[in-house]
Amino acid sequence: MKPAPFAWHAPEDVAEALALKASHGEAARFLAGGQSLVPAMNFRVAQPAVLVDLNRVSALDSLNFDAAGGLRIGAMCRYRRIERDAEVARHLPLLVEALAEVAHPQIRTRGTLAGNLSHADPASEMPAVMLALEARFLLRRQGGERLVAARDFFLGPLATALAEDEMLAEIHIPALPPGSGTAFLEVARRRGDYAMMGVAAVLRRGPDGRCVAARLALCSAGPTPILADRAAANLVGTRLTGEDFAAAAALVVTEIDPMGSVQASPAYQRHLAGVLVPRALALAAERAA
The missing domain is CATH 3.30.43.10 (Uridine Diphospho-n-acetylenolpyruvylglucosamine Reductase, domain 2)
Incomplete structure (x- = not known):
């Protein structure tokens, strides 16, 4: 080879x-x-x-919080640096929790988040996490740049909104508002394998404990990472009970379009989504309390 x-x-x-x-x-x-x-x-x-x-372009190896508490990750920032950063773990625990499921430590020591997102494998965890965190991507070209929302970046399997002369130079992740809780869960045949199904959940409770905002994203659930908008919208205003999570899971199963793999049929992937969504939501709700 x-x-x-x-x-x-x-x-x-x-x-x-x-x-x-x-x-x-x-x-x-x-x-x-x-x-x-x-x-x-x-x-x-x-x-x-x-x-x-790009390994000699030191300016791209950056990891910083801005004045508003949002995270800025440069194109050459390695996974390992992100997952070991104490401030990232404190402010964006979902990112660190999901990174622990990406491949193996050797891969994470070398691999970069920007490279993963540019590759746009729908089975990868990070594209779904970016959707859940409402990330935006700074795309640079000679003479200009533009910001693209994560939900507009992934166009298909291994296909993105990057033009042929553009670089994904920086990832912008906004700060989570107070009252937020997050969770990431996946099922894989072996640790380090691509997930047969993965779920990233972000919930925010109001002063009365009710849900005021929700985002739910899945990997291995279609030709791109899937943002389950209907299921998330149905959670807003609820008390975040087990019944609410079960109803959300039932909607998610209708929103996804899994392609199947050698490890899991589309029917089994839908089953996994129905199991993982309530568990991830319950964990996020507990952490938001």
């Missing part, structure tokens, strides 16, 4: 990296952690003519 021949460039700043991408267009791919791209190249599923290696 060897990749097809390719040219390799290692720019030292963002401007040079974007200039290379603009010059080569679709023939070029950015290389960050390489945990998805390199295996695809070895199997010749991906055959870029040019690799633009």
Whole structure:
């Protein structure tokens, strides 16, 4: 298993990296952690003519909270740095909880969140978590940039809103409001495998204990990560009881479109969603109390 021949460039700043991408267009791919791209190249599923290696662009290796309490994650920030950061764990526990389910420590030491999101595998945990956290992505190109909401970024299996000359330069995750609780649960054949079904839940209680906001996202539930809007909307105004969670799960099963895999049929994936959704919601509600 060897990749097809390719040219390799290692720019030292963002401007040079974007200039290379603009010059080569679709023939070029950015290389960050390489945990998805390199295996695809070895199997010749991906055959870029040019690799633009970002590992020397130190400006992209950033992890900072802004004045409003939102998190900014640069394109070259490794998973391991995020999951070990105490402030991230305190302010965005959902992100850290889900990261623990991503592959294995060796992969997380090298892999990057931006690379994972750009790859856009619908079985991956992180795209669903970004939907649940209402993340926005800063896409940069020569001479300009734009912010794209996570819900508008994922277009299909391994397909995103990135133009051929753009880079996912930074991930913006807003602060969770007071009264919020979150949870992530998944079922996989073995720890580190892709999930057969995964659920990310965010709930917010008001002063009277009722739900005032809810977001529910799933991985391995369709050709893209799925945001279960109807189920989440039905939770608003409820006391967040077991009956409310069961009703939400029944709606989720109608909203998802699992594609099946060698490990799970679509019917079994729907069953898993029906089991995991009430459990994730109950855990999020408990943490929001």
